[in-house]
Amino acid sequence: xxxxxxxxxxxxxxxxxxxxxxxxxxxxxxxxxxxxxxxxxxxxxxxxxxxxxxxxxxxxxxxxxxxxxxxxxxxxxxxxxxxxxxxxxxxxxxxxxxxxxxxxxxxxxxxxxxxxxxxxxxxxxxxxxxxxxxxxxxxxxxxxxxxxxxxxxxxxxxxxxxxxxxxxxxxxxxxxxxxxxxxxxxxxxxxxxxxxxxxxxxxxxx
Amino acid sequence: xxxxxxxxxxxxxxxxxxxxxxxxxxxxxxxxxxxxxxxxxxxxxxxxxxxxxxxxxxxxxxxxxxxxxxxxxxxxxxxxxxxxxxxxxxxxxxxxxxxxxxxxxxxxxxxxxxxxxxxxxxxxxxxxxxxxxxxxxxxxxxxxxxxxxxxxxxxxxxxxxxxxxxxxxxxxxxxxxxxxxxxxxxxxxxxxxxxxxxxxxxxxxxxxxxxxxxxxxxxxxxxxxxxxxxxxxxxxxxxxxxxxxxxxxxxxxxxxxxxxx
Amino acid sequence: xxxxxxxxxxxxxxxxxxxxxxxxxxxxxxxxxxxxxxxxxxxxxxxxxxxxxxxxxxxxxxxxxxxxxxxxxxxxxxxxxxxxxxxxxxxxxxxxxxxxxxxxxxxxxxxxxxxxxxxxxxxxxxxxxxxxxxxxxxxxxxxxxxxxxxxxxxxxxxxxxxxxxxxxxxxxxxxxxxxxxxxxxxxxxxxxxxxxxxxxxxxxxxxxxxxxxxxxxxxxxxxxxxxxxxxxxxxxxxxxxxxxxxxxxxxxxxxxxxxxxxxxxxxxxxxxxxxxxx
Numbered sequence: 001x002x003x004x005x006x007x008x009x010x011x012x013x014x015x016x017x018x019x020x021x022x023x024x025x026x027x028x029x030x031x032x033x034x035x036x037x038x039x040x041x042x043x044x045x046x047x048x049x050x051x052x053x054x055x056x057x058x059x060x061x062x063x064x065x066x067x068x069x070x071x072x073x074x075x076x077x078x079x080x081x082x083x084x085x086x087x088x089x090x091x092x093x094x095x096x097x098x099x100x101x102x103x104x105x106x107x108x109x110x111x112x113x114x115x116x117x118x119x120x121x122x123x124x125x126x127x128x129x130x131x132x133x134x135x136x137x138x139x140x141x142x143x144x145x146x147x148x149x150x151x152x153x154x155x156x157x158x159x160x161x162x163x164x165x166x167x168x169x170x171x172x173x174x175x176x177x178x179x180x181x182x183x184x185x186x187x188x189x190x191x192x193x194x195x196x197x198x199x200x201x202x203x204x205x206x
Numbered sequence: 207x208x209x210x211x212x213x214x215x216x217x218x219x220x221x222x223x224x225x226x227x228x229x230x231x232x233x234x235x236x237x238x239x240x241x242x243x244x245x246x247x248x249x250x251x252x253x254x255x256x257x258x259x260x261x262x263x264x265x266x267x268x269x270x271x272x273x274x275x276x277x278x279x280x281x282x283x284x285x286x287x288x289x290x291x292x293x294x295x296x297x298x299x300x301x302x303x304x305x306x307x308x309x310x311x312x313x314x315x316x317x318x319x320x321x322x323x324x325x326x327x328x329x330x331x332x333x334x335x336x337x338x339x340x341x342x343x344x345x346x347x348x349x350x351x352x353x354x355x356x357x358x359x360x361x362x363x364x365x366x367x368x369x370x371x372x373x374x375x376x377x378x379x380x381x382x383x384x385x386x387x388x389x390x391x392x393x394x395x396x397x398x399x400x401x402x403x404x405x406x407x408x409x410x411x412x413x414x415x416x417x418x419x420x421x422x423x424x425x426x427x428x429x430x431x432x433x434x435x436x437x438x439x440x441x442x443x444x445x446x447x448x449x450x451x452x453x454x455x456x457x458x459x460x461x462x463x464x465x466x467x
Numbered sequence: 468x469x470x471x472x473x474x475x476x477x478x479x480x481x482x483x484x485x486x487x488x489x490x491x492x493x494x495x496x497x498x499x500x501x502x503x504x505x506x507x508x509x510x511x512x513x514x515x516x517x518x519x520x521x522x523x524x525x526x527x528x529x530x531x532x533x534x535x536x537x538x539x540x541x542x543x544x545x546x547x548x549x550x551x552x553x554x555x556x557x558x559x560x561x562x563x564x565x566x567x568x569x570x571x572x573x574x575x576x577x578x579x580x581x582x583x584x585x586x587x588x589x590x591x592x593x594x595x596x597x598x599x600x601x602x603x604x605x606x607x608x609x610x611x612x613x614x615x616x617x618x619x620x621x622x623x624x625x626x627x628x629x630x631x632x633x634x635x636x637x638x639x640x641x642x643x644x645x646x647x648x649x650x651x652x653x654x655x656x657x658x659x660x661x662x663x664x665x666x667x668x669x670x671x672x673x674x675x676x677x678x679x680x681x682x683x684x685x686x687x688x689x690x691x692x693x694x695x696x697x698x699x700x701x702x703x704x705x706x707x708x709x710x711x712x713x714x715x716x717x718x719x720x721x722x723x724x725x726x727x728x729x730x731x732x733x734x735x736x737x738x739x740x741x742x743x744x745x
């Protein structure tokens with residue numbers, strides 16, 4: 001229980017649908033069993049249609065999200081273009097591996113649609129930057145076991161944006177309800193080409 | 207439930223349910239009489255039946271001991287065929303303890319019938335199992351047990367236990383290595399948690415869907431889905447799915463192959 | 468302690484000039500002419516390969532270099548300085564980009580990185596400026612979604628530049644010149660070195676919008692012919708092109724998603740084929 005990954009709690013999941021992707025996170029911030037905040041989103045926007053979810057140690061979630069905000073802003077100024085989700089994935093990977101022997105205690109998740117190809121993209125990482133290029137879904141956080149179960153059971157290929165929203169929401173809510181360290185509401189992003197829908201889910205408040 | 211021996215899935219970076227070897231300079235030797243043989247079981251009740259299912263893989267560490275070691279048993283029936291049984295027991299955890307517990311409960315149920323001249327009710331058997339488990343409070347059976355049968359009204363009955371006898375009657379329960387994967391799926395699909403009636407209202411007025419007892423074929427499908435999902439993501443679950451269904455007509459056994467990788 | 472006395476040799480003169488840089492440019496203007504022409508579907512880099520002695524083994528001499536699979540470079544000026552810059556350009560394209568993003572830098576980014584190296588030599592202590600001008604040619608994959616080509620073709624509005632360079636968003640070819648001062652310029656066609664002025668005059672006459680790569684190679688050879696001092700053949704001319712992906716240079720085939728380098732040097736035989744049809 002003293003693992004830095006489990007102190008603050010939190011969960012994040014990304015899923016692929018037909019010409020769309022979704023990414024969702026819970027809103028809890030805790031210190032061990034004590035809930036400190038129910039408004040701590042773990043998903044950050046880095047380009048139109050490109051999102052990064054971070055779970056793990058809350059201080060590192062903030063630090064890493066700020067670090068990538070800086071790096072991606074510098075990229076955009078230098079290159080006069082938005083960063084592609086694939087490029088962001090490699091940036092995240094190399095940046096985390098730079099801290100190979102003193103890692104940030106985070107498990108990042110990326111979801112986005114590549115503006116050039118129009119193809120959906122998701123991936124996940126371990127804390128030292130090894131990329132998991134999944135074709136279906138990526139889970140992370142203290143409810144990752146539960147999310148694996150719900151996602152594996154509910155997800156199917158080629159879901160429409162509406163059905164993908166329902167699937168990712170049910171998967172996340174049911175998973176965090178079985179994890180004491182996650183929950184207290186959720187945030188869901190449905191990313192389509194040229195359109196992003198953000199929704200807040202109330203969920204169980206315990 | 208598994209507060210005593212239940213491994214914490216987040217305690218080490220990889221969530222295996224067995225301990226990892228350490229390379230300390232000086233080795234402290236000790237006798238540890240338990241092994242985790244992995245696997246998962248799951249039970250769901252219906253209106254007039256109960257289903258108890260478990261995978262048939264037996265593991266120790268990364269090794270697979272066997273691809274067919276049943277974890278779900280008929281209690282109180284014929285020694286060989288199980289005929290006449292009207293209670294089901296599933297045990298997951300340490301297989302030797304599970305087997306010993308099953309033999310003991312089987313004997314108890316049979317003795318009950320000899321002495322009382324009537325079969326033991328599931329309710330009574332559930333209480334007795336709790337007593338048996340608590341009897342070994344300080345050297346527990348390293349198992350999570352699920353007991354299933356039909357109650358006095360003929361409805362499906364399911365009881366879930368922790369290793370030292372704390373128990374509860376439930377509609378559904380998953381236990382074992384992949385319980386953390388299966389249980390939230392069951393909450394959603396069996397008890398319809400987080401599901402609401404579309405258009406029934408805004409905000410707090412939104413009406414939650416009420417769980418209804420599911421028909422048998424639906425239950426069997428949910429069980430199969432739960433296990434195929436668990437097999438994908440948990441290395442200790444696989445090989446075969448043994449499903450026992452108890453109805454007023456008796457006990458039916460179904461075997462489905464699962465992935466062997 | 469030593470660094471206390473390592474003043475930059477490049478020091479402003481009272482008139483505001485950095486004469487060391489002007490001297491470096493003088494070195495460039497004594498160098499063998501090199502030129503580059505941008506076409507719609509590629510770029511050509513060309514230069515003369517002059518050897519001081521007939522005993523030199525020509526194939527061992529190489530003045531046009533691959534920096535990344537899609538970017539090539541040529542120079543006018545001091546050979547040794549150029550080779551140092553080639554090394555640094557190749558290195559920075561990995562340390563400063565590929566090892567971070569797992570993809571090669573766009574041409575402008577590489578040009579800026581090389582220009583930074585060149586500029587630092589005009590401001591640092593203990594060094595002299597590089598005695599070379601560079602022509603850097605590269606192809607960028609666009610980041611904008613590929614729009615279905617307008618079929619009408621006849622009356623279209625002139626294409627609008629979408630980025631500052633007009634290249635990074637749309638993709639396509641780009642050609643840059645980098646000078647010893649560290650300044651860089653994008654060109655449609657240009658020349659550097661001894662006969663740069665006359666070559667550029669020639670290019671101004673010959674260059675047309677909507678040029679194809681084959682035409683550009685042809686013009687490059689004609690331009691070179693105007694200024695060349697020795698004989699023109701496959702051994703004395705060097706040509707590098709940025710064109711369609713050269714999958715035959717991959718060394719393997721059948722791997723999905725892999726693409727050959729766009730930059731390649733023409734072989735002696737290819738050059739001679741072009742020369743015979745000149």
